[in-house]
Amino acid sequence: MDFSQVFDPISNQLERFETRYKEILQSDSVIIRRITEHLMGASGKRLRPALLYLTSGKDNDSALYAALAVELIHTATLLHDDVIDESSTRRGIDTVNYKWNNLISVLMGDYFFAKAFGLLVKAEKPDLMTSFAATTERVSVGELNQAFYTGNFDIDEDIYLQIIADKTASLFACSAEAGAICSGQDPKTCDMLKSFGENLGLAFQITDDLLDLIGESTKTGKSLGSDIREGWVTLPLIYALRNGNAEHKKRFQGILGADIAQSDLDEVVGFVRKNGGIEYAEQKAKGYVEKAIAIVRGLDGLPTRGALENLATLAAARDK
């Protein structure tokens, strides 16, 4: 099973989404046109809009506006994430900060945020605005806290989980809740679907962090070990360090960084494997998938229940 199969019931909505996404990014500005054309060369899986359509079940204008907004916000955060010297490719194409520069990448992200804001205003649903406002705040807080804990080997599992919940899971939660809001579901259902999205997002990010250590770069489209190069300690290493000793921590603190040698990187991965870090992170991701599935199973009337279960399972799959 892959995403295209899971998204089959909403293929019409996603097609309409693609058409409108291209339309709203038309611009009189030469530089905006050049950058959007460049970004269209590698457009991603549209995971968040798909989640939104699956929880909505309807194809009305507000769902379309919300789906466009969530993808624009996601792309904006990527453009801002890339403002560090190391990232030169994303989804197999040059990053905007590499092809242009940091400032352009930042401003283009701001432009996407502004576009998202405008679409949400058009959707005319106060609950949607409230959800998106709280979410964009959570995303930035999560990212700032990640930056703060980068290079810090004393980070524990609770802090790590809070950070990935804020920076990643919040936008999945918002997508799922937004779908429910746009189809006029009752507040309890909206909350349950939000919680579904949050658990799915946690599973997704833990798996993403795991693949950054042990995945295949041809499949992930990113270079392996990027977290370690940035000094960002993720769950597999956090767990392994609990089973290691103070010497390990000291040694890794010394070697981790942008210019880590391949042999040192291999040593870290070997240490994580030996100390059960891989299995622990896998189990943790599976736990969130199970929570997500338990939530949708409680929603009897939802026609897309099966697709949402499959989507949750895929979030923790290594090969998507």
Place this chain on the structure above:
Amino acid sequence: MDFSQVFDPISNQLERFETRYKEILQSDSVIIRRITEHLMGASGKRLRPALLYLTSGKDNDSALYAALAVELIHTATLLHDDVIDESSTRRGIDTVNYKWNNLISVLMGDYFFAKAFGLLVKAEKPDLMTSFAATTERVSVGELNQAFYTGNFDIDEDIYLQIIADKTASLFACSAEAGAICSGQDPKTCDMLKSFGENLGLAFQITDDLLDLIGESTKTGKSLGSDIREGWVTLPLIYALRNGNAEHKKRFQGILGADIAQSDLDEVVGFVRKNGGIEYAEQKAKGYVEKAIAIVRGLDGLPTRGALENLATLAAARDK
């Protein structure tokens, strides 16, 4: 006359603004606390909130939320503007990108944008949202176009004016319109005050660009010639180049840049002076001030009319 005198009739509102501004920036996150405390060390003139209160004339919650939002958005754009290696001080203190790094400056700007968005949702006024959404888009388009035309000596006056209208005047226009919206004024008055803000903003930016060439760095808080160092050609030089010849353009294109020598900088300023660039920009700024004043003179019932006239005059004053 200075800003503190003009702001006298709204001193209570501005005091309440300061208290709430500090409150909303409280955070559990250590890094956010550190950065906001740093930024509080040099808080700026609160020009945009003051404009909003002067056009509103009322001190209700929606005006407070809108005033907080406009200042947060302004600060966010400064944090993003600073993401170029050259700017290490702003308002006399270290920039966030200098004291921390580019990524932190970007994320902190995003955090401020998100906070602004949340406050606008609380204001519960659809017209306010529409105005802010269009404005944040204009700001980013203006900034992107400025980045695109940086280093380009063929920029003409129309393009320059469009760029400063988008990147700067739009937020003044939005502030003035927002004040009118929050006090429930009729659509025609809202539009007139918006246009007042736009003209004031144009005068403000032209004067700012002029001061970057011929001001005193102790008063502006910035180092002189920063536009020239960045390769951004502003109105005084655009006008002077019209009166120069192709050789001048070629020569300046060659010497302008981050590492320009003081003697070369002096040569450019001398060229601008000799060719009437200073007077032309001054006259242009005054023209926008007069337009702004003519607009508020048409608003008979506005109790703060006099203060708005003085504010417009100050926008083009060299010594504020």
